[in-house]
Amino acid sequence: MKSVIAEDLVKTYDKGNVKALDHLSLDVEEGTVLSVLGPNGAGKTTTVRILSTLLRPDSGRATVAGIDVIKDPDKVREVIGLSGQYAAVDEILTGYDNLVMFGRLYHLGKKQAVVRANELLERFSLTEAAKRPIKTYSGGMRRRLDLAASLIVKPKVLFLDEPTTGLDPRGRQEMWGVIQELVKGGVTLLLTTQYLEEADQLADEIAVIDNGKVIARGTSDVLKKQVGGERLEVVVESQHVAKTLEIVEKISGHSASLDEGLRLIASPVSTGSAALFEVLKALDAAGIHALDVGLKRPSLDDVFLALTGHVAEEKKAEEEKTSKRVKEKK
Amino acid sequence: MSAFQDTMVITQRQLRLLTRVPEVLLFSTIQPIMFVLLFRYVFGGSIDTGQPGGYVQLLMPGIFVQTVAFTLAGTASGLAEDMKKGLIDRFRSLPISQSALVVGRTLGDSLLNIVVLFAMGITGWLVGWRPSGGAFNVFLGFAFLLGFGYALSWIGAFVGLSAKDFRVVQNVSFLVTFPLTFLSNAFAPTTGMPRPLQYFAEWNPVSTMVAACRELFGLENQFGATAGSFPSENPLITSLIYMVLIMAVFVPLSVRKYRKAAG
Ligand SMILES: Nc1ncnc2c1ncn2[C@@H]1O[C@H](COP(=O)(O)OP(=O)(O)O)[C@@H](O)[C@H]1O
Numbered sequence: 358m359k360s361v362i363a364e365d366l367v368k369t370y371d372k373g374n375v376k377a378l379d380h381l382s383l384d385v386e387e388g389t390v391l392s393v394l395g396p397n398g399a400g401k402t403t404t405v406r407i408l409s410t411l412l413r414p415d416s417g418r419a420t421v422a423g424i425d426v427i428k429d430p431d432k433v434r435e436v437i438g439l440s441g442q443y444a445a446v447d448e449i450l451t452g453y454d455n456l457v458m459f460g461r462l463y464h465l466g467k468k469q470a471v472v473r474a475n476e477l478l479e480r481f482s483l484t485e486a487a488k489r490p491i492k493t494y495s496g497g498m499r500r501r502l503d504l505a506a507s508l509i510v511k512p513k514v515l516f517l518d519e520p521t522t523g524l525d526p527r528g529r530q531e532m533w534g535v536i537q538e539l540v541k542g543g544v545t546l547l548l549t550t551q552y553l554e555e556a557d558q559l560a561d562e563i564a565v566i567d568n569g570k571v572i573a574r575g576t577s578d579v580l581k582k583q584v585g586g587e588r589l590e591v592v593v594e595s596q597h598v599a600k601t602l603e604i605v606e607k608i609s610g611h612s613a614s615l616d617e618g619l620r621l622i623a624s625p626v627s628t629g630s631a632a633l634f635e636v637l638k639a640l641d642a643a644g645i646h647a648l649d650v651g652l653k654r655p656s657l658d659d660v661f662l663a664l665t666g667h668v669a670e671e672k673k674a675e676e677e678k679t680s681k682r683v684k685e686k687k
Numbered sequence: 688m689s690a691f692q693d694t695m696v697i698t699q700r701q702l703r704l705l706t707r708v709p710e711v712l713l714f715s716t717i718q719p720i721m722f723v724l725l726f727r728y729v730f731g732g733s734i735d736t737g738q739p740g741g742y743v744q745l746l747m748p749g750i751f752v753q754t755v756a757f758t759l760a761g762t763a764s765g766l767a768e769d770m771k772k773g774l775i776d777r778f779r780s781l782p783i784s785q786s787a788l789v790v791g792r793t794l795g796d797s798l799l800n801i802v803v804l805f806a807m808g809i810t811g812w813l814v815g816w817r818p819s820g821g822a823f824n825v826f827l828g829f830a831f832l833l834g835f836g837y838a839l840s841w842i843g844a845f846v847g848l849s850a851k852d853f854r855v856v857q858n859v860s861f862l863v864t865f866p867l868t869f870l871s872n873a874f875a876p877t878t879g880m881p882r883p884l885q886y887f888a889e890w891n892p893v894s895t896m897v898a899a900c901r902e903l904f905g906l907e908n909q910f911g912a913t914a915g916s917f918p919s920e921n922p923l924i925t926s927l928i929y930m931v932l933i934m935a936v937f938v939p940l941s942v943r944k945y946r947k948a949a950g
């Protein structure tokens with residue numbers, strides 16, 4: 358059963374000049390994780406805000422847990438959890454106060470709200486910081502508290518908008534751990550990210566979006582296949598480069614590329630580890646010692662480049678930020 | 688029923704904020720107290736009122752009204768802050784009544800007003816303020832003040848939820864409250880103003896509120912060009928009408944704004 362269905366969502370800003378969503382469609386199977394992957398400005402937040410009833414689309418339909426987002430937003434709010442792009446907790450209140458308050462707003466009784474707050478603080482390793490105001494928390498702690506707040510009543514569908522953006526590597530690892538725990542518990546999750554690695558790590562399925570449209574979707578494996586199969590890579594001493602190139606090309610049946618600086622020879626292969634084995638045998642027979650050898654699957658970066666013709670990188674994000682700042686100044 | 692509970696949770700949040708940052712309470716009390724003392728001792732001597740008991744009798748209603756008028760700015764900046772932090776989005780994604788956040792916030796700001804008015808009243812008493820309208824009328828006066836603050840708080844809610852930038856909120860709040868409080872009878876009689884300003888000042892809700900409070904606190908109101916006009920003759924009713932009008936316009940506007948916040 359599909360827990361989330363979005364059909365043909367369109368959302369424009371500035372009297373139609375900015376197309377945030379351009380006939381976007383996606384769905385999430387119950388109990389699975391869909392990652393919406395795209396660069397800054399692709400329409401991730403807009404999608405999440407529409408599905409979580411915060412924003413009405415110009416046109417299109419969407420249901421969450423079978424409930425119409427546009428016609429029945431109140432019912433949708435009862436079954437979702439949302440953790441937005443910026444941790445939305447009260448800075449001045451303590452972590453404990455925040456969770457009790459949100460518990461009360463989810464209509465738990467006073468006692469229940471307290472019990473639940475303590476449970477969640479424990480689960481997200483925040484017990485020690487429970488009585489401190491949020492403004493003393495690190496970015497990672499804030500995000501965890503924000504996530505905790507969206508789990509007070511076990512939601513049927515959880516939306517996480519860029520849960521690790523702005524975190525340091527340690528904070529990101531911790532957040533991934535927390536999300537993986539949730540996923541094991543069988544939550545239906547729609548998670549947006551700019552990080553290819555994150556989608557690869559956490560999601561069952563990935564929808565790649567760009568300019569408000571889904572441009573590809575599938576499991577991480579399927580997407581990688583779409584870009585091409587595996588690549589064989591060998592690094593050798595410089596005097597062996599020419600001979601190795603010849604061996605690799607003969608076995609793979611494709612032309613091989615050479616990175617002279619790294620002395621790295623690479624070629625697409627269709628037979629995977631068999632080809633690897635053959636190359637090693639042939640090199641051995643020729644008396645060549647391989648310094649490094651391996652089969653590389655294409656990264657999601659490669660996927661993005663192949664699909665959109667541009668890299669989903671921080672660079673674009675930076676540009677967006679500066680152009681926004683310029684706008685604000687005007 | 689649950690709408691009421693949701694609202695109370697939000698109001699409690701605000702009271703908790705006050706206990707976490709006592710400075711807020713301290714400064715929102717100290718400032719008006721300072722005004723009382725300043726006006727009483729700095730200007731008081733040079734303003735001849737012709738009222739028994741001196742300038743402080745006229746001054747106190749004026750400062751009370753000015754103080755509750757600043758509720759507008761308080762509500763506005765509080766909500767703007769919540770918008771900026773993304774808290775409004777979180778509240779809007781919860782299964783709570785769509786008016787709870789704004790109603791809770793405006794109620795919380797009014798509770799703060801009770802504390803502030805109480806502190807000001809005590810200070811006024813210490814420097815010679817003696818309302819003479821009788822206990823019931825004095826009580827009614829304070830109820831009016833709270834009601835006025837509450838109504839203005841809804842204008843603040845609309846401003847706070849509409850503005851994209853925190854500084855804009857502050858500027859707009861001051862642009863609304865300053866002319867209203869100073870182009871009024873709050874600190875000096877309007878009789879000295881140019882004629883057109885006198886008309887504005889007599890119809891100004893701040894003036895009608897001040898006049899209403901003066902009446903309830905047992906003072907004679909003095910009018911210039913507008914003597915005999917409806918607001919001058921009926922400050923209580925006029926003020927009440929203003930409150931109802933303000934709420935009738937800004938409650939629905941603010942709730943609508945909240946529902947579509949940052950759309
Ligand atoms: N309130 C708004 N007003 C004008 N343009 C907006 C607004 N919100 C989003 N946009 C634009 O819509 C596009 C998609 O934005 P968003 O969904 O926030 O992207 P993402 O979350 O993927 O970075 C961007 O071009 C953004 O500038």
Ligand SMILES: [Mg+2]
Nearest residue numbers: 401402403442
């Ligand atoms: Mg975003």
